[in-house]
Amino acid sequence: EKRFIFKTLHETKGNRTHAAKTLGISIRTLRNKLNEYRAEGEDFELEPED
Numbered sequence: 001e002k003r004f005i006f007k008t009l010h011e012t013k014g015n016r017t018h019a020a021k022t023l024g025i026s027i028r029t030l031r032n033k034l035n036e037y038r039a040e041g042e043d044f045e046l047e048p049e050d
């Protein structure tokens with residue numbers, strides 16, 4: 001799930017509203033999931049570091 005969300009965010013260039021629509025979830029649910037991942041020490045980066 002996490003990888004799919006991050007992949008979708010990358011494909012939508014970080015546009016959370018568009019990503020949520022693509023994923024079929026509400027923007028609130030997406031925000032909650034991203035906050036949960038951030039609390040676990042992971043965060044979405046548009047341009048990953050090498």
